[in-house]
Amino acid sequence: MLYSRGFYGFDPTMIILLPAIILTIYAQSKVKTNFAKYLRKSTQKSYTGVQVARTLLDQHGLHNIPIEISKGHLSDHYDPGNGILRLSSEVYQGNSIASVSVAAHEVGHAIQHANGYIPLSLRNMIFPLASFGSSTAWIFIAVGLMVPSLGGLMDIGIWIFGAAVAFQIITLPVEFNASSRALQLLDSNGFIVGDEIKGAKKVLNAAALTYVAAMASGIAQLLRLILIRNRNSREK
Structure with missing residues (x-):
């Protein structure tokens, strides 16, 4: 944790993070609630997640992309490096709106x-740089704060x-576009009908909100770091 001068040790820059923290908690609650709710509701056509995925991939000429079962809850993802689509077991085997x-x-x-x-x-x-940065940046920042003479490390x-x-x-935009494509493909191919479309929107919108929350948290934390850096520079 980054500390700075404040009232009885309280870091005033932490206030910047509060809205993002609240949004993150809300987003996580929404995605869990909506996914759980619509995981229990089967579609009228009863297609499973893997059947839908295979049909849509083949429809777009992506016959070479295999579909595998991934371990864990909500672990679904497309691996662009290996060209593999991985679905959690509940999505792969399920015929629910969420699946x-x-x-x-x-x-x-x-x-x-x-x-x-x-x-x-x-x-x-x-x-690659983002993955490196999310785990390594704090080392540079912490050292820069603890050793003022190495303050340049905080900038790095x-x-x-x-x-x-x-x-x-x-x-x-990547996630919102994928969700928009998903709704259009599900509807145009008749995989979901009637009120099921509303359910699908709730599932995908809730998931998208988690990315909005992650972005808000990242921006807020970046702004906080810049404020701390600028204040420390003035106090030298």
Whole structure:
């Protein structure tokens, strides 16, 4: 934790994080609630997640992309590096509104990759730096704070952390586009009908909100770090 002068040790810059923390808690609650609710509601057509995913992939000429079962809850993802679509067992085997919605969303990412969707390409390009930054930036920042003579390390840490925040920002259009594709594909292929479409929207919108919360948290933390850095510079 980063400490700075404040009333009885309280770091006033922590206030910047409060809205993002509240949004994160709310987003996590929404995604858990909506996923659990619509995981219990089967679709009228009773297609499983893997059937929906395979049909949509083949429909777009992506016959070479295998579908595997991934371990863990809500572990669904498309792996662009290996060209593999992985679905959690509840999505892979399930025929619920949540199952087909998540499966179609991941197919949306596969289609983005195949079509050279620019935001996805940018996200994949900066992923290595963002992954490095999210775990390493705090080392530079902590050392820069503890050893004032090495304050330049904090600047390096902030720039590295900024790459992770940029990744979160670029992730938003990627996720929203994948969800939009998913809803259109589910509807046009008749996988969901009637009020099931509303349920699918709730599942996907709740998931998208978690990415909004992650971006808000990243931006808030970056702003806080910059304020701490600037204040420390003035106090030297």
